[in-house]
Amino acid sequence: MNQESVMHYQVDPWNYYMMRVRRRRMEEEDEMERVMRIVSESAVVIFSSSSCCMCHAMKSLFCGMGVNTMVHELDQDSKGKQMEKTLMRLLATNSTTLPVVFIGGKLVGSMDTLLAFHVNGSLVPLLKQAGALWL
């Protein structure tokens, strides 16, 4: 048995490698699907961490505007780490990115993008369009 598996590895190293790559890709797709599923469930979805203060600031911002948000605390989620990695990939960045906000199922970004949208007046129409804000 031992010898067989060893032989298998020695004989098909490329296939072995490709098998692992494929499995990882599937996991990543699963993660991405999971994220997509979560963000489509609510008009405004915030990926946050309960100890992160900038996340608290983002939650306060929406709260102050009278917008209901669904908050996903990644440090309290069993698959939180992988989701954070998926988000990092979505934002094309290597540094920790929380908080990340999705409006109407579409990615908006981190706090600085959100503030920029709010200051230039495009946040409110976006929220209205997603049904998170009524006049």
Add this chain to the structure above:
Amino acid sequence: MVCYRGVLKGDLLDVRISSSGMNSPSAQFVSSRRMSVYDPIHQINMWGEGFKSNGNLSASLPLIDEADLKFDSSQSEDASHGILGTSHKYDQEANRPIDKIQRRLAQNREAARKSRLRKKAYVQQLESSRLKLMQLEQELERTRQQGMYMGGGLDSNNMCFAGPVNSGITAFEMEYGHWVDEQNRQISEMRNALNAHIGDIELRILVEGMMNHYAEIYRMKSAAAKADVFYVMSGMWKTTAERFFLWIGGFRPSELLKILGPMIEPLTEQQRLDIDNLGQSCQQAEDALSQGMDKLRQTLADSVAAGQFIEGTYIPQMASAMEKLDALVSFVNQADHLRQETLQQMSRILTIRQSARCLLALGEYFQRLRALSSLWSNRPREPA
């Protein structure tokens, strides 16, 4: 027997001479100019030997001049007595070897002259070193003051910048000085341009120049925040009046809009609406960031407090406290980001001429705040 005791002072030897009886016809004066180790006892023995060999004055030993002994004024009286007494005796007794004596005297004069020159050089060197030291101290004081009082003149209310010198902060302070100079220049230029009623195209160039200049200060602040976030948070580079209005390391955008509003009249209805919306958005963003800061303060306080009571977990608590300080950097960056976005949105809402007037008013407002700080710190104070 004449006893000699000497103390080495720099290059010159200060010879203490105390006579205890004058049996001998000659007195020997030894000057050990370049000796680094002076052994008084040894010297006395040497001279004692020289004595015994019939007052054989070794021509190789340079003789001390009266002037050198005056170097130490407390002994000059004794010394001159000794010398005068001795030379008098020379003249009386040694008539035969007149040439020898003349030569000796010449050598003496020569040595004395050289000694005087050396002493002069030494004293000059001391004086110039003292001058240099004073200059260095002055410069140090000046740079220290500049570091503490940048942009505001002498202000005794500033806190001292404690801790090791932070090169990132020092660099920032220097750059800030240049930034303020450039800002003042741009403000004057804008004022002249508006008074001269120049065209929109040239005005746009000036407006963009000022906007880019503000972008520059935010870049500088971002780098400084990485070097020392507390420095940036406390607005240490600003004058006292500016610091009074401080919010997360800078001005509060909504407050500024309220001040500048009346200065950019007349506005169209749409502009008025847009400015109101901008003000509201700024207020909401500021409140959100302030709430985030409150949470940060609370968790930081908890981290620090928890460390004191639970033994063995003090160090891990400090690690989490340090992490919180990293979060502080991101708040400073977000606040600056908000300021910059507000300025840019203003320039989008307003016409070029209105933007120019707005930027001029903004620049002048901060100039006046700095002037106020200066006036306040230099006001005549009543004696206590």
